Amino acid sequence: MQIYLPIAELPISIFLVLGIGAAVGFISGMFGVGGGFLMTPLLIFIGIPPAVAVATETAQIAASSMTGAIAYWRRRALDFKLGGVLLAGGVVGTVLGVAFFNSMRRLGQLDLVITLSYITLLSSVGGLMLTESIRSMLSARRGMVAPLRPVGHPWYFRLPLRMRFHRSKLYVSVLPLLLLSVLIGFAGAVLGIGGGFLMVPALIYMFRVPTAVVVGTSLFQILFTMVAAIILHSATNQSVDIILALLLVVGGVFGAQFGARAGQNIRGEHFRLLLALIVLAVGVRFASEIVLKPDELYSIGLTEIRR
Secondary structure, three states: OEEEEOOOOEEEEHHHHHHHHHHHHHHHHHHOOOOHHHHHHHHHHOOOOHHHHHHHHHHHHHHHHHHHHHHHHHOOOOOHHHHHHHHHHHHHHHHHHHHHHHHHHHHOOHHHHHHHHHHHHHHHHHHHHHHHHHHHHHHHHOOOOOOOOOOOOOHHHHOOOEEEEOOOOEEEEHHHHHHHHHHHHHHHHHHOOOOHHHHHHHHHHOOOOOHHHHHHHHHHHHHHHHHHHHHHHHHHOOOOOHHHHHHHHHHHHHHHHHHHHHHOOOOHHHHHHHHHHHHHHHHHHHHHHHHOOOOOOOOOOOOOOOO
């Protein structure tokens, strides 16, 4: 059973899209990540144009982030003050990212930029996660506990414009927080990722934000930066396919429920090892797009002509 996607301009199987949404939702529920770094590549692999895949995934991430942020807010596990600082930088990064996205699309280099960016991001993040998980497993076998957070006060804590975040029990300069959120907002707009799998470890390991509030605060920031990305992508390049987004949301909701239950039975070091292998597998698949011979050697596309 197929449905026509008006923005992507191609017919696609409803069950295929629902299956992808459910699979990524299962992984998201199991590992507690947004899933955009997996969903966007999978959409590209099944033939969705990269520009449409990136822009549409922002809508799916916004929907899933909203439900998660509300749940953490009800449990009082959300730092609105810290989230506001991250949101300020995230919006700036999103605006810059969409501008870069549109300029690369006009130059005809967007597909190459997205492919190379995903290869770099996934290989580096996956490699670090794999190294850390193996080190944790070896330490556990020896009866040792590997430290997850730096010891002492990092130099960037003492930069100017320090602010106290009572719920996060943090007193730190807002400058590194703003820089972090700008970079992740930029990456989110260009690659169609929420950035939670980058934001959460950075807040925990670099800024020592308690794990009890870090996920809810990250989801709060992701929600509003993705809403900004949806508006900008819709207004500037009309590449958000709402039908595709709705199918992904429906599939993701069902998959996340089963993934959350499965994730409760996995040990921490095995948990991180599996996620690292998944991230590296997607990075290798992207790398094969450059190395292997494509099915079509030539393609024809329209470019924007400025007068």
